[in-house]
Amino acid sequence: MDLPTCPACGQSVLDDEAKDCPFCGASMSGKPQAKKPSAQAAAPKSAKPTATAKDESKPAKASSAPAAKKTDDDDPFAVDKAAKKGAVALRPEPSKGRAHEVVCPMCETPGFTSTKAGGRDVRCCNPECLVPIFTAPEVKKEKPPEEPTKTGPPKAAVYGGGALLVALVGVGVWFFVFRVTEVPTPEGALYVPGQSGSDDSATDDGDEPASDGSSSTATSSIEDPRTPQHIRAASLKAMEEACLRRENNRSKPYCRRLTATAFARTGNTEGALQQLDQMRALRPSIPYYRIDPLVELAWRGHQAGDAAAVKTRLDEAVAVAARLSTRGRSRLEYAVDLAAALIAADRLTDARKLIDAHEEMTPDGQFAGELSAMRAMKQFNADAYADEAPIYRWAAPQTVAVVIGLVAHGETEAAQKWATSQQNDEIRSEAILVWADESLRRALAAGNALDMSAIDAAAKGLPPSGRVRLYARLAGRYLRAEEKSEADALLVRAHAESKQPAPPGELLLPGxxxxxxxxxxxxxxxxxxxxxxxxxxxxxxxxxxxxxxxxxxxxxxxxxxxxxxxxxxxxxxxxxxxxxxxxxxxxxxxxxxxxxxxxxxxxxxxxxxxxxxxxxxxxxxxxxxxxxxxxxxxxxxxxxxxxxxxxxxxxxxxxxxxxxxxxxxxxxxxxxxxxxxxxxxxxxxxxxxxNAAGNRGTIVEQLIAVAEKLIDDGKFKQAAQVFEGRGSGGMSDDQRESWRLRLAGRLIAEQKVDAAFEFVGGISDADESFRESALWFAAAQATQSGQARKVWEIGDKATWSATETVSIYGGLLESLDVPAPPKTASTGKTTGVPTSSR
Structure with a gap:
């Protein structure tokens, strides 16, 4: 028996009595179809008016799509332009945030979009589809099962009478299995933005390499990145897509800043400039967000010997730096990064003016200096950095961080000039000490001998205490490298300098x-x-x-x-x-x-x-x-x-x-x-x-002990939240954030990458901006330790917000080609003191 066939789309219809085609909605008789009244228009008069139906006597507008212009009734396939423009475009392939599959009822082509498109008009991704506009099915959201409430540590362990409430709805730990394989590296794997045919998406135009049979992975591409080249390209693509997200995006300027910086650091000047243009066009704009990418481009120009490009970038950076806030930690990091680039460009006066305006000797200023130093040193493990922290806080943390940044860029002479130009004896001593120590650290890592002549010349301008500390610090660096003879020689020099002056007598309190x-x-x-x-x-x-x-x-x-x-x-x-x-x-x-x-x-x-x-x-x-x-x-x-x-x-x-x-x-x-x-x-x-003194430790030490215990028990999210709420009132912001970075660093150093990201992800929305910073450091450290593929997979999870996504991929790109810091003999330092509290 022949089935009825739709005169419009040609599909066979099982129902002999069907009046309308179930596939395209056209009349089975071939006659024009009468328009159905809308649900709102057909509602009883007693129904409560909706926001869009102000007058019940008038027909309501359709809610599924924008009002369409009248089309030709003789063409059942005609699609009005307004509806087409308002429909959500389906993607032919799934991507981050667009993994929900929707099948076109007309041509049965699967497409992908966000779950938020449920109930809305969407556009089929098949360009040959006769009826491309349809309503996506509603997505039924199932409430995830709740984990049993987990009890926290004993009450007296933290508060001595108060209770620590740490009860969370659990989120599963991410587990990934990745085996490093050798895959041929294709030419032209660099991702170039703006080559898509659409303004609202970023697509890959790179070629996919063929397998030579030497790898268990058949292909390696931007969609399934496994080589460093493709991980870099895929990360840049993901960052640019995240910048375009409207939903779940705390700050588009933040996304653009990290993305522009990532393009600059990977050598993609064109991509960085495009992102800078987008940043300038954003409303509201945050001008000083442009400092990071501009500084990175200036360093690129400096290395290439392009003085004109360096001047252009630095001039703009200095102009927007004038609008830096007088509060907050990020301004201190911007100032340090820009000052280092200015000094390398022989603009010492501009650098001094900037640092003088933003030198901060508070605990928060110390922590900002530490973060700047860690980024410059490519030491993303905060716990390992704390192992080499100074005995006591720096007298001028931003000045010292500038020195580290200059040495990190190979500008040792500029760093020496900056250090020796400090007028204060204490600050000059510390700056010269850090310049010499960083120079030696890098020389040892490269297997080179250190020329002491420049260090000895700089030491002459220091008081005896500065020379003692300098030679002792260098001796300690040699000891870490297990070069005892060099260490002993420097210790002899340090002792010789320590004989003068003699200590004063003890100062007694008078009447x-x-x-x-x-x-x-x-x-x-x-x-x-x-x-x-x-x-x-x-x-x-x-x-x-x-x-x-x-x-x-x-x-x-x-x-x-x-x-x-x-x-x-x-x-x-x-x-x-x-x-x-x-x-x-x-x-x-x-x-x-x-x-x-x-x-x-x-x-x-x-x-x-x-x-x-x-x-x-x-x-x-x-x-x-x-x-x-x-x-x-x-x-x-x-x-x-x-x-x-x-x-x-x-x-x-x-x-x-x-x-x-x-x-x-x-x-x-x-x-x-x-x-x-x-x-x-x-x-x-x-x-x-x-016990006689009732010394149970400070609130900081008690909270650290509680967090460490929770981590040992596998309760990573709870551990992150120990440092929040009323119970953490005895901790300053720098201590709270320093310790969360340190604990995450320990997990990654133990190859517990999934646990580290669960820990950082457990930081509450109250500390959302710090959570993004912690994700950046975690991603950088894990990538540096050889876990780039795992970091990519973690970042590809749809649960991250746009700002979190760019933070993860920004950290990944920061250290993708950076070797891990050399392992040296431990100082034996324990966790007894938060770095930033010194």
Whole structure:
């Protein structure tokens, strides 16, 4: 039996009584089809009006597509232009964010789009389709099963009475299996943007290489990238597509910034310039976002010897840098990157003006300097970077970061010029130290000898403490490389410089009368001498020279104790003011100073209280440096001397000599190290000291311990969120973010890449911008460790937002061709101190 055939599309129809074709909707009789009233027009009058139906007496507009112009009723296949323009175009192949399959009811061609297109008009991807516009089926969203609520750590572990609430809906861990294979590398694999025939998509025009049979992978292309060339091309393509996404996109300017920078760093100047044009056209525009790609293009021009291009890029970057905010961490990183490029272009004045405006010595400024240094050094593992962090914070973190950036670009002479141009002794000493240390690190990594003549010449302009610290740091670098003879020679030079000047005597707190006029000595020179001695103590301990290390440690303490009175003594004076009250203190001062009037006593009391507060602040700063020094020395292995030091000072009856070591992290670190070494007897008296003082650690250390335990238990998302909410109130932003980077870095170093991304992905939306930064670092570190394919697969997940996507691929491209940092002997440093809290 012959089936009825549609006169319009030619399809056979099973239903003999069908009036309309189920495939194309045309009349089976071949006559024009009467228009059906819309659902809204046919609704009862009692129905509640919709937003689009203001007048019930008038027919409502169709909701599935824009209003169409009247078409020829004699042509059942006519498609009005307005409906065609408003329809969502289906893609012939699935891609990130467009993996939902929709089959055309007319020609049965499958196409792909976002699940958000369900219920909307879509356009078939088959250009020969007779009826290309149809409504995509609604997508039924199923609620994922919830994991059982996981309990957090014991209440007392973090808050001592508060509860840590960490209950999350679980998301499965991503598991990928990838075997590295040898695949022929084709020519012309570079992705070039803007070659698509459509304005709203980025497509690949590259050729797909044929397999030569040597690989288990039949093909390697931009759609299934396995070679570095194709991973690079596919990542750039994915980044450009993410820039065009409207949904789930926190910031289009952010996407464009990272994408433009990625194009520039991969040598695709044309692509970078196109992205910069898009950034300029964005509304609202964020001008200083253009600094990163402009600086990268300037470096490219500098390497190529194109002075005109360098000037053009830097002029624009300097112009937009004038609009940098006066707050926030990112401005500090922009300033560092631009200043380094300006110095390389011999624009020292512009660089100095920029850094002077954005030098920040706060903890957040320190962390920004560390991030700048890590990016320049291509050391994306924050935990490994912390292992080489300075004993105490830099005096000028942005200035130091500029030095590192210059050396990283091979501009060692420019870095030396910048370092030696610093007017402040402390800043100049640190800048020259970092310049020399980075130069040696890179020379050792390349297997080259370091020319010490330039370093010796620069050292002549430093005070003795600067030279001691310089030679000790270089000796430590040689020890890491296991070149002991070079290290020993530099240690001899460091000791020779350390003999002058001699430390001052311990500064004791005077009586009330003398305290009124007490002037503390300048803190910076004594702090510099203490840190120089501490650097020497650390290296000597690592070299196995216990007696020399102990002597240097004692010298460091002497310098600091000559800078302010004991913190215990000055706190006792402040407590006296509080306990006695103002009237009693005025009477006491009136007698001690032999004052005649109450007015004089009033002025004296205010001056006395003000001076006590100033001295207390200075004493607290001094003790913070002491603590940082002893932590570093304990990490270097000098345990017995430090144990004796803190025990003796904690038991002093004279407040001028007593120091509150029992409540610091030093005794806890000693316990940890003694226990690790199996020396429980040495640990017992320190345990008693800590328990008597009620020293359970700072909130920072407690939260770190909780996060580490959750990571050990495989609860990665919960671990990330330990650092959020009310329970983390004792942590500063820099500590919170530094530690999350460090913990992610450890996971990747242990080849737990999926776990690291789950950990970082667990950072809540309240820290969304930092989550993007952490994804960038995680992707860079994992790629550098040989996991580029895995990072690509992780980034290709549809769950990431647009900004997260560009962060992952931006990090991947940052280190795709960058070798991992050389492994050196460990310093033995533990996790006791957040880098940015030093």
């Amino acid at each position: 009330m009368k003398d305290l009124m006029t007490l002037q503390l000595p300048a803190a910076a020179p004594l702090r510099m001498q203490a840190l120089a001695a501490a650097e020497l103590a650390v290296v000597e301990s690592r070299a196995g020279h216990v007696e020399k290390s102990a002597a240097a440690c004692d010298l460091a303490m002497q310098f600091l104790r000559g800078s302010t009175p004991s913190p215990m003594a000055i706190v006792q004076r402040l407590n006296e003011i509080k306990d006695l009250g103002s009237d009693a203190m005025k009477t006491k001062l009136k007698q001690a100073l032999e004052l005649k009037t109450d007015g004089e006593a009033f002025l004296a009391f205010n001056e006395y209280r003000r001076n006590c507060s100033k001295i207390a602040d200075a004493s607290a700063n001094r003790f913070a440096v002491q603590e940082a020094i002893l932590v570093a020395i304990v990490n270097a292995g000098l345990l017995d001397s430090v144990s004796g030091e803190i025990d003796g000072r904690s038991e002093q009856s004279d407040l001028n000599l007593r120091e509150p070591w029992a409540v610091t992290r030093v005794p806890r670190l000693l316990i940890e190290q003694y226990t690790k070494n199996g020396n429980d007897d040495a640990a017992k008296p320190i345990v008693a000291m800590v």
